[in-house]
Structures are given as C-alpha cells and as structure tokens.
Amino acid sequence: MKEILTVRELTERIQFVLESSFDSLWVEGEISNLRKPASGHLYFTLKDEQAQIRAVIFRPVYRAMRFEIQDGMHIICRARLGVYKPRGEYQIIIEVAEPKGIGALQIAFEQLKARLEKEGLFDPARKKPIPFLPKKIGVITSPSGAAIRDILNITGRRFPSVGIVIAPVRVQGAEAPPEIVEALANLNTLPDVGVIIVARGGGSLEDLAPFNDERVARAIFESRIPVISAVGHEIDFTIADFVADLRAPTPSAAAELAVPVRNELRESLKRFCLRLEVLHRKMRENLAEQVESLRERLRDPRRKIVELRISVDDSYEKLTAAIRRGAVEKRSRVAAELRHLMALTPLAGIRNSRFLIENMKKNMLTGLFRTMDYFRSRLETHTGILDSLSPLAILKRGYSITRKRPEGLIIKEASALSVGDEVGVKVSAGSFDARVIRIDRE
Numbered sequence: 001m002k003e004i005l006t007v008r009e010l011t012e013r014i015q016f017v018l019e020s021s022f023d024s025l026w027v028e029g030e031i032s033n034l035r036k037p038a039s040g041h042l043y044f045t046l047k048d049e050q051a052q053i054r055a056v057i058f059r060p061v062y063r064a065m066r067f068e069i070q071d072g073m074h075i076i077c078r079a080r081l082g083v084y085k086p087r088g089e090y091q092i093i094i095e096v097a098e099p100k101g102i103g104a105l106q107i108a109f110e111q112l113k114a115r116l117e118k119e120g121l122f123d124p125a126r127k128k129p130i131p132f133l134p135k136k137i138g139v140i141t142s143p144s145g146a147a148i149r150d151i152l153n154i155t156g157r158r159f160p161s162v163g164i165v166i167a168p169v170r171v172q173g174a175e176a177p178p179e180i181v182e183a184l185a186n187l188n189t190l191p192d193v194g195v196i197i198v199a200r201g202g203g204s205l206e207d208l209a210p211f212n213d214e215r216v217a218r219a220i221f222e223s224r225i226p227v228i229s230a231v232g233h234e235i236d237f238t239i240a241d242f243v244a245d246l247r248a249p250t251p252s253a254a255a256e257l258a259v260p261v262r263n264e265l266r267e268s269l270k271r272f273c274l275r276l277e278v279l280h281r282k283m284r285e286n287l288a289e290q291v292e293s294l295r296e297r298l299r300d301p302r303r304k305i306v307e308l309r310i311s312v313d314d315s316y317e318k319l320t321a322a323i324r325r326g327a328v329e330k331r332s333r334v335a336a337e338l339r340h341l342m343a344l345t346p347l348a349g350i351r352n353s354r355f356l357i358e359n360m361k362k363n364m365l366t367g368l369f370r371t372m373d374y375f376r377s378r379l380e381t382h383t384g385i386l387d388s389l390s391p392l393a394i395l396k397r398g399y400s401i402t403r404k405r406p407e408g409l410i411i412k413e414a415s416a417l418s419v420g421d422e423v424g425v426k427v428s429a430g431s432f433d434a435r436v437i438r439i440d441r442e
Contacts, residue, residue, distance in 0.1 A: 229241045229244035
C-alpha cells in the first residue's frame with residue numbers, strides 16, 4: 001500500500017528539502033507590495049520581469065540597515081529560504097541587503113536629508129548669526145587628529161588671546177554620534193562660549209557617517225550657541241553642514257570664520273581713530289566759524305532789553321487808558337438801562353396778580369370743603385350698611401359660628417358632624433370648644 005502523508009508531514013518534508021538546499025543564497029530584484037506592521041518586521045514581494053517571491057526582513061536586521069526600504073527599490077540581498085507551514089508558502093528571509101547601483105550610506109544620506117529639510121532644519125531663517133569676536137570657542141573633534149592642530153594653529157596666529165575649549169570625541173565609528181551629541185550638550189552649559197566648531201578631516205562616506213547621523217543633526221539644530229560645521233574636505237557635504245548655522249569647507253577655514261585677525265583689528269582701530277580725530281578737528285573748526293558768524297550778526301542784547309522796556313511801558317499806558325474809557329462807557333450804559341427799567345416796573349401787575357390769586361385760593365378752599373362734606377356723608381351711609389350686614393352684628397343678636405376641629409370648616413348641616421367630634425364655637429364676645437354628644441339631623 002502506498003504511503004499516505006498528512007498535509008503537515010508533506011509540508012515538513014518540503015520545508016526540509018528547500019531549507020537544506022538553499023541555506024544561504026544571493027538574490028536581486030525589485031521591491032513591491034511593501035507592508036510595515038506594528039511588529040516592526042517588513043513584508044514585501046521581490047520580483048523581476050518574469051517571477052516573484054515573498055520576502056521578509058525581521059526588525060533587528062532592518063534596524064541595523066543604514067537606509068530605508070521603499071517600494072520600487074532594486075536591491076541585492078543575502079537570504080535563506082524558509083517555508084511558512086500554516087499557509088504552505090515559501091519565502092526568503094533576508095539577512096543582508098544593499099541597494100543596487102548606489103550604496104546604502106548614500107541612500108540613507110539622501111533620505112535623511114530630504115526628511116530633515118521637510119521638517120525645516122535647513123531653513124536659513126532659523127540659523128543663528130556667528131559672533132564677530134567670541135570670548136571662547138568650543139571645538140568638538142578628535143584630540144589627536146589634524147583638524148584640532150589646524151584650528152589651534154589658525155586661532156593662535158589670528159587672535160592668540162581667544163579661549164579654546166576642546167570637547168574630545170571620536171569622529172568615526174558607531175560610538176561617535178552619541179559622543180558628539182553629549183559634547184554639544186556640555187558646551188551649551190559653559191559660560192562665555194560664543195561659537196562651536198564641529199570638525200574632522202576628510203574621508204570616505206563611511207568615515208563621515210557620524211556627521212550624517214540624525215541624532216547629531218538634531219543636537220546641532222537645538223544648540224543655543226551658533227555652530228560652524230567643518231567636516232571633510234571642500235568637496236564633502238554632510239547632514240551636519242546643512243543643519244549648522246555656517247558651513248566651512250575645512251577646519252582651517254572654520255577657525256578663520258570664527259575669529260578675526262587681531263593685528264588687522266588693531267590697524268583698523270588705528271585708522272578709525274585717525275579718521276575720528278580728523279573729523280573732530282574739522283567739526284570744531286566749522287563750529288567755531290559758525291559761532292563767529294552768529295556773533296557778528298547778533299546785536300547787543302542790552303539795547304534790545306531797553307527797547308523792550310520802553311515798548312512795555314507804552315503798551316501799559318495804552319491799556320490803562322483803554323480800560324478807563326471802557327469803564328466810563330459801561331457805567332453810562334448801566335444808568336440808561338436802569339432808567340428804562342424803572343419806567344417799565346412790574347409792581348402794578350404784581351399787585352393785580354396777587355389779588356387774583358387770593359380770590360382763586362378762597363374759591364378753591366370753599367369747593368374743597370364742600371367736596372369733603374359730600375364724601376363724608378356717603379362714607380357714613382355706607383358704613384351703616386356694612387355694619388348691618390356684618391357677621392359680628394348677627395352674633396350680637398344671639399347667633400354663633402361653629403367650626404369643626406381641627407379642619408376649621410364652618411358647620412352648616414348637622415350631618416357634617418359625628419358623635420365625639422370636637423368643634424369650636426364663636427359667639428359675640430369670645431369663643432369656646434365643645435364635643436358633640438348627640439346629633440339631631442332633622
């Protein structure tokens with residue numbers, strides 16, 4: 001009888017054959033259908049013009065890569081063949097990958113550059129100005145490299161008194177980026193450091209990789225102190241160059257940009273002092289000429305004071321005479337108006353009006369008294385009527401008002417009560433409480 005295999009057994013045999021036959025292989029192809037789930041693994045299809053195969057890159061391998069996997073990218077990879085038994089599918093598990101035609105470092109450089117530029121880290125408007133003459137210069141570089149010797153040589157020749165604070169770091173290898181970031185943070189805490197130079201000599205793209213690191217780029221961007229990037233030779237460009245506040249083609253050029261030449265400053269100051277002295281002399285001469293010219297044009301102030309005094313006296317006399325004439329004219333007009341008013345005196349009219357007012361007052365009081373008598377009579381009549389209709393008057397004739405307790409309802413019929421009920425009785429003078437002992441309903 002032929003051997004009958006289960007699906008699992010068949011899949012395991014296929015897995016053994018494939019994985020033992022293709023333990024390690026190199027494959028090239030184009031990436032498509034890329035998926036990046038939350039696990040951090042990458043799943044995609046690797047294809048060429050005639051075939052395709054599923055592929056996976058697990059998270060630890062992907063995190064070690066220097067570039068970002070993207071759809072449409074053509075890669076060369078070292079992988080091993082694996083079978084995924086739950087679905088009966090085979091796939092390649094990639095362990096190493098490189099872009100075809102361009103290095104991984106160059107891909108990573110271009111990708112990081114595009115992303116940081118989009119975030120605004122290269123924006124010229126956000127770059128800080130380099131101080132003209134800093135008290136101290138912070139230098140982040142290897143303490144044994146040629147870059148520090150060039151910087152010390154240039155600064156010592158141009159401005160020997162400027163202070164140099166060296167933050168020694170490794171400028172190559174995986175340990176370099178965190179050391180550079182820490183050095184930037186430390187220099188930002190020191191007083192009097194006016195500018196920071198990040199420098200190293202030339203090298204390959206792999207040698208300059210620490211200065212293409214995102215951590216270094218963000219540390220330069222966040223520095224409160226201006227940063228000059230002097231990495232590599234003049235033809236080399238790094239991410240640090242784009243983020244820095246100023247890019248120098250070489251470490252020596254960075255030192256020249258950081259400090260001026262002291263002797264040249266002295267000569268410039270001497271020239272400025274000579275120019276100031278000449279300008280001051282000319283200004284004094286011009287002012288002396290102007291004073292002399294004004295002195296000749298200006299009259300003796302004492303004569304002017306005498307003239308003004310005479311003019312004031314004349315004006316005072318004229319003003320006094322005008323006031324006197326005005327007062328006389330006013331008095332005459334007032335007297336004439338008084339005479340006119342006396343002729344038109346209103347005393348007679350006032351007397352007539354007073355007589356009319358007295359008559360009107362008497363008539364008004366007479367009418368008021370009559371009205372009051374009329375309403376008083378009506379009030380007494382209506383009061384008598386109300387007294388005759390008052391319940392109190394009825395009570396005085398021997399009647400009473402009975403209320404059921406505790407409700408206080410007035411009892412109009414005997415049927416509203418029961419034997420034993422308590423009642424309150426109101427009579428003409430006072431009230432009393434009682435209890436029902438018998439009821440006659442007729």
